[in-house]
Amino acid sequence: MEFNVDENEKINEEILIQSMSDDDLQAFRNEFMNLHPYDQAQFYSKLEQVDRIKIYHYLSPDELANFFEVLEIDDSDYKDILAGMEPKYAADMLANMYADNAVDVLNKLDKDQVASYLTIMNKEDAQEIKGLLHYEEYTAGSIMTTEFVAISANQTVRSAMYILKNEAPKAETIYYVYVTDDDGRLVGVISLRDLIISSDDTMITDIMFDRIISISVGADQEDAARQMRDYDLLALPVVDFQNHLLGIITVDDIIDVIDEEASDDYSKLAGVSDMDTMDRNPFSAAKKRLPWLIILLFLGMFTASLIGRFENTLSQVSILAVFIPLIAGMAGNTGTQSLAVAVRGIATGELEEMNKMKLIMREAGTGLITGTICGVLVSVVVYVWKGELFLGFLVGISILASLFVATLAGSLVPLVMHRLKIDPAVASGPFITTMNDITSILIYFGLATLFMSYLVH
Amino acid sequence: MEFNVDENEKINEEILIQSMSDDDLQAFRNEFMNLHPYDQAQFYSKLEQVDRIKIYHYLSPDELANFFEVLEIDDSDYKDILAGMEPKYAADMLANMYADNAVDVLNKLDKDQVASYLTIMNKEDAQEIKGLLHYEEYTAGSIMTTEFVAISANQTVRSAMYILKNEAPKAETIYYVYVTDDDGRLVGVISLRDLIISSDDTMITDIMFDRIISISVGADQEDAARQMRDYDLLALPVVDFQNHLLGIITVDDIIDVIDEEASDDYSKLAGVSDMDTMDRNPFSAAKKRLPWLIILLFLGMFTASLIGRFENTLSQVSILAVFIPLIAGMAGNTGTQSLAVAVRGIATGELEEMNKMKLIMREAGTGLITGTICGVLVSVVVYVWKGELFLGFLVGISILASLFVATLAGSLVPLVMHRLKIDPAVASGPFITTMNDITSILIYFGLATLFMSYLVH
Structure with missing residues (x-):
């Protein structure tokens, strides 16, 4: 007997594969039925369709149901897998799953496929599953099961x-x-x-x-x-x-929900529409990322056109261009920080208990403090580097104002969205970053144009 | 009898507060002991120290332990709260908690405070807690309990x-x-x-x-x-x-771990060192964000100095400055996207099963596709807007190259860090963004300087 086996030893794949190629039902079942359903699912998910069909002859629908519930495969693969089973076998397997898990599987199939399985199934099971099928996604009803005591x-x-x-x-x-x-x-x-x-x-x-x-x-x-x-x-x-x-x-279903929602908030902060892209090809990955990128591209073109309006200022004092990425970047960074704090606070429910006005005031204060410290630092560095007192002063004041506005916006935007019942995570990182690019550039060039006379020697 | 009570009705705070001010032990216990421990903890956490001390006279150490385990208060508050109890009462309460939870509380106290409670406690309980106290944070040992069957x-x-x-x-x-x-x-x-x-x-x-x-x-x-x-x-x-x-x-402890780790990855993507800042004042919030901001400020100054080297190019073709935020911003955005996919993949374990080389090739392909599409779009827009074919071409090529490099870097950096056993989430969003700012600007101005003759009319 062996205990506490290493992760990789839990499944003795060789025995399983050998017994399948020998078509040795007894040897296969001896090994397979001793596995935890998760490991059974792991093994099954790696098989080709032809080997899967073999398994249907080795296992009863009930035995298949037992690990089919914890299978981790692409949503789009369920259709083919179910189609590879005898319809009666598939229906029996679905009936033997916990109703909530059967519904999860059925939601990934075509409507006719679902209807045909429900017709073959015994009436009671079909009724139970039908009852659950009509709950909207992401509601408590959609993840509940009816098998309670x-x-x-x-x-x-x-x-x-x-x-x-x-x-x-x-x-x-x-x-x-x-x-x-x-x-x-x-x-x-x-x-x-x-x-x-x-x-x-x-x-x-x-x-x-x-x-x-x-x-x-x-x-x-x-x-x-x-x-x-x-x-x-x-x-x-x-x-x-x-x-x-x-x-x-x-x-166990709630752990999946927590995982999903965390992935969801995370991917929105990063501006990826769907994180579930691990095994896809570059085209489908690009397809998921392009919508955001193209929106941001046009917002960026708008930023460019804003700077374009200050071309006159720029051509007189070309050194101004040097600090554009610094100011815009810092505004973007602080905005993302305060956005993340607010979105995460809303997600974990912590913010419900807290006074919203208090959060906004706190963020305003934080923006003022970080802005002042970064602004003073930059002024000194620019003065030492370029020897221009007024330029240092201009960049410093721009940093201060940009950081203040960006920090405030980072918390205000998600709060307002939450109030309007829009998922605040939609105000994703890149979006807030680009918005803050625009405001910070307006502040910087606005001040520069206003005080042009001090800059031109 | 009333069922399915609304969230706010679960605790009848008025009865509790009234009975406390009347010092009516029976009325208080009648209401309080019927509450779920979580609601008891919610009520207790809102009280002032003087009222908390009253509660210690109403409840046995065992009854207090029951909800003290699920208390959600700042780590720094535990010291004062425990100091407000009779030492014997506090030790009894700790002994009555599940050992893992008692350890959680003790980890928030001073060493002498811990030692004194362990001395008062009965030997068996003290031994059990001491056994758990020496496990390192974030290990399985640190969150386990010894109360199993x-x-x-x-x-x-x-x-x-x-x-x-x-x-x-x-x-x-x-x-x-x-x-x-x-x-x-x-x-x-x-x-x-x-x-x-x-x-x-x-x-x-x-x-x-x-x-x-x-x-x-x-x-x-x-x-x-x-x-x-x-x-x-x-x-x-x-x-x-x-x-x-x-x-x-x-x-239940694992759910807290999942929540914590998700918050942790999320806050690192946003460049906030600790998300647990909901109820702090602006100074402590600023303190948590400033380290990142100051690092990024100096990286930004480096970017500025890079652009400074191209001042000659800039002063001849000031229109070049207009596109700096666009190019740097787009590189930052794609980098964050591919970083998030990689970090999340490592966190959920999905990446373990996948070929790393395959991910890198996929990201390279994705970068090439998104870069080409965005590059062509930009070229057309710039040409239409400014009527300058070569400028459009230059900006387009820069976008293509920047997006390719940034996408690749976004996945390479966390993978290399993971290999080196560094938490890949440390390569936070703002850091990758700033690194990508630098490369994209080098690409843009490098190309512009190289082909200067085509730009100056």
């Missing part, structure tokens, strides 16, 4: 444990048991831990927790994630507006 | 359930039971679900899972997070190099 309050721990044992094999989690009234309304929750430590004759109603943390079916999945994180829950009940228990969200 | 393999489900019932009240999770040999080495794991659905006389050794997913105590907490996410675990066992079971990491 619900009991009535008016019974003992003994009888509750009896129900639990019966439902355990098909429930997605048995670690929370939900208590509902005759109309299916959620009235309490009890953890399996509390059930286990209570004596058999205790009444459920005496030990259930009735200040339930629940989420409405139409709520944003991010809110569900926040609640589960704050309350350290393993599952969160999902209810309709009349408090009927519709389903539960389990913590 | 371990049994031996050679017994029935019935006797295992008996042990579990006894240990349930003090274990951090009872949903996985770990099977160890006589030397405390991890040999198997069994979920409570499997225990519950198995018949009482089944032997543990027959139903335990022996291809255990575990993590080494010195491993990075990010690796622990990745494993728990991939394998959908509620708890992950932590072992030493001889596979002795030392502790477990629970999913």
Whole structure:
């Protein structure tokens, strides 16, 4: 026996591949069925279609469902994979998955494909899946499962444990048991831990927790994630507006949501529309990045035309051009910093609790401090370098003003967007950077033109 | 009875505050003890020190420990809060917390304060906490707890359930039971679900899972997070190099790790050293941002001095200055995009599985495509706007070359850093942006100086 095996040793791929080429069903199953579903999925995802079809003969639809739920492949590949199975086999597999995961798979298929599988499936399973299919993406409803354990309050721990044992094999989690009234309304929750430590004759109603943390079916999945994180829950009940228990969200799905949303905010800060580009070719990567780049190109042309208006100033004092990237760059950097603080604060919910006015005042103060320090530093350096007092003064004042405006804009823009119910992360880094380029150049050349007489000797 | 209460109604603050000012212990406890620990913590965190001291008389150390573990306050506030308690009370509270959480609190105190609490505490608890205190930050050991349930393999489900019932009240999770040999080495794991659905006389050794997913105590907490996410675990066992079971990491702590790491990557992309600045004043916010800004200021001065070398070129063709922000900005934007893709790929582990050379080739291809398209667009616009064919050509070629170099650099730099075991997120957005400013300006003015004769009419 071997323990604590290294990451790469967890799957003995050679045995699996050898047994497949020998078509040795027993040898394959001996090894494969001992693997964790994640490792089964890892192995399966690396196979060619022809080998996958072999696997369908080795495994029952239920056994396939077990790892199909954690498969990590491109969304577009599901269509072909399902088409490679016998329709009845595919439908059985879908029926054997937890309903929320079956819905995830079905959402990646064509409408007719979905309809045909639902027709083959037994009525009850089909009904359950149909019920989940119509929830909008990114809502609590879209990530919930209907396989939970619900009991009535008016019974003992003994009888509750009896129900639990019966439902355990098909429930997605048995670690929370939900208590509902005759109309299916959620009235309490009890953890399996509390059930286990209570004596058999205790009444459920005496030990259930009735200040339930629940989420409405139409709520944003991010809110569900926040609640589960704050309350350290393993599952969160999902209810309709009349408090009927519709389903539960389990913590493993919430971890995926948190990962997704973090990737999403991150990619928007970087100005990439979709980070999911790891295995694509350069054309699809370029296609995802070009929209932003072209918008920014035209904004940049606008910046250029602004500088063009100061061509007269420039041709008289060409040294002015030297400091353009410095001033615009610094404004862009401070703007991105304060944008990131605000967007992340909104995303984690920290900002909800904080006074918005206080944040704006804080950012204004921060911009003033960083602006003054950087401005003074630059003035001194420029004076020492070029020996021109007024030029140093001009660049310093421009830095001060630009940093102040950029820092303030970086926090104001996402706050205003949040108020207008627009995802503040849309005000991505490159966008704020380019906007701040424009303001800082206006400030710099505006001041230079105004005080031209001091610059020309 | 009221269900599904609104977020704001969960805590009836008025009752709590009224009962505190009346010093009505019973009324306070009636309301407070019915709250979820998270809500208790939310209420407590808003109180002044004088009211907090009142609470210590209302609640036992154990009751305080219950919500103190989920408190969200500034690290620097723990010192004063603990100092506000009777030392014996504070030590009792720490002893009643899960060991990993007690360690979290102790890590925020002075060394003498820690030593004094450990002296007052009973020996067993103190020993447990001391054992955890020496693990380095960000390792699996630093976030694990020692309150797990371990049994031996050679017994029935019935006797295992008996042990579990006894240990349930003090274990951090009872949903996985770990099977160890006589030397405390991890040999198997069994979920409570499997225990519950198995018949009482089944032997543990027959139903335990022996291809255990575990993590080494010195491993990075990010690796622990990745494993728990991939394998959908509620708890992950932590072992030493001889596979002795030392502790477990629970999913709620892993969610915090995922959140932290995401914030961390995000703030580095934005060039803020620490995002945890929500409630600070402008001076501390400025202090956190200034280091980056000053580094970037000097890099910017370097860029300025580079342009200064081309002052001769500039004074002859002042129109050249107009396009500086456009070219530098576009290079910065593409660099940030490809940096973000690479950093995120490394963070999520996706890149481990992918051929690095393939990523670099993909990025080179992407840079060539986006560069060509943007370059052609710019050439046309500049030609139409200024009527100068060669100027348009020059700006277009510069954009093409800059975008190609910047895209490539954005992926090369983090990959090289990752290889050198430096956190690739350190190559933050503003840094890459400034580096790309410099190369793009060299390209632009280099080409302009080379082909000066075509530009001067």
